[in-house]
Amino acid sequence: MTEVLAQRAYQAPATPEAIDELHTELDRIWEVASFIPELDQMAFTTAVIESASNVVQHGVAVPGGELRLGVTLTVMASVLQARISEIGAVPSPEMPSASLPDDDEESGRGLALIEALMTTITVELRGETKTWVLSREIETPA
Amino acid sequence: MRFSTEQKDSYTEVSGTGRLNMVAAPKLREVVGEVVSAGNKRIVLNMLATDFIDSSGLGALIGCLKMARQAGGDLRIACVQPQVKMVLELTSMNRVLTPHATAEGAFSND
Numbered sequence: 001m002t003e004v005l006a007q008r009a010y011q012a013p014a015t016p017e018a019i020d021e022l023h024t025e026l027d028r029i030w031e032v033a034s035f036i037p038e039l040d041q042m043a044f045t046t047a048v049i050e051s052a053s054n055v056v057q058h059g060v061a062v063p064g065g066e067l068r069l070g071v072t073l074t075v076m077a078s079v080l081q082a083r084i085s086e087i088g089a090v091p092s093p094e095m096p097s098a099s100l101p102d103d104d105e106e107s108g109r110g111l112a113l114i115e116a117l118m119t120t121i122t123v124e125l126r127g128e129t130k131t132w133v134l135s136r137e138i139e140t141p142a
Numbered sequence: 143m144r145f146s147t148e149q150k151d152s153y154t155e156v157s158g159t160g161r162l163n164m165v166a167a168p169k170l171r172e173v174v175g176e177v178v179s180a181g182n183k184r185i186v187l188n189m190l191a192t193d194f195i196d197s198s199g200l201g202a203l204i205g206c207l208k209m210a211r212q213a214g215g216d217l218r219i220a221c222v223q224p225q226v227k228m229v230l231e232l233t234s235m236n237r238v239l240t241p242h243a244t245a246e247g248a249f250s251n252d
Contacts, residue, residue: 019163019165053197106202109233
């Protein structure tokens with residue numbers, strides 16, 4: 001059940017434009033992995049874009065360096081997995097809040113949304129690279 | 143993402159085509175800001191062709207709602223697609239931004 005059925009990798013400077021390009025990569029993986037139920041595709045895409053947007057919005061490049069976004073998307077029969085890396089960032093072990101803010105707040109819902117959509121979320125810190133590993137188990141495997 | 147606005151009899155319809163993400167969110171605020179500045183307080187955001195929203199887009203929707211209400215009006219959403227519906231429900235924002243089936247029906251009970 002852990003055989004890789006489809007995989008795509010993306011890396012670019014962490015700019016807003018990268019988010020649109022990454023979304024196109026996600027669309028491409030679903031063209032190959034169209035056997036994945038639509039609800040799972042939708043949930044996974046949402047969590048990956050949310051997490052990558054977090055890198056673009058909150059990642060801080062090391063002095064004199066460039067902050068990059070690196071993403072690997074992997075489709076297995078029973079699990080969808082994404083590794084979203086903040087490359088060349090000032091190490092920040094802090095985690096954003098996962099609780100929902102007041103109704104009139106305009107930000108702060110990202111992590112709560114990712115938590116609601118994913119089965120597991122882990123964060124790896126290695127030097128100047130922080131990687132979010134998001135996994136969603138598929139209820140009715142292909 | 144592309145936006146268009148159309149003046150109807152009793153409201154202004156703003157339609158968005160594409161993904162309402164961190165790239166498009168500031169554009170939506172700008173478009174709705176211009177509509178409100180022009181004196182139009184009743185706004186319907188037609189989301190028929192908006193196939194994706196994230197928390198940045200949601201933040202922009204809340205900002206636009208506040209703009210319209212501060213001007214004495216309201217902003218309502220219509221024709222939401224499955225992914226937008228999912229995000230609204232998971233964040234409980236469907237309580238604040240209740241999706242309407244049609245743009246025409248969004249203000250019909252007022």
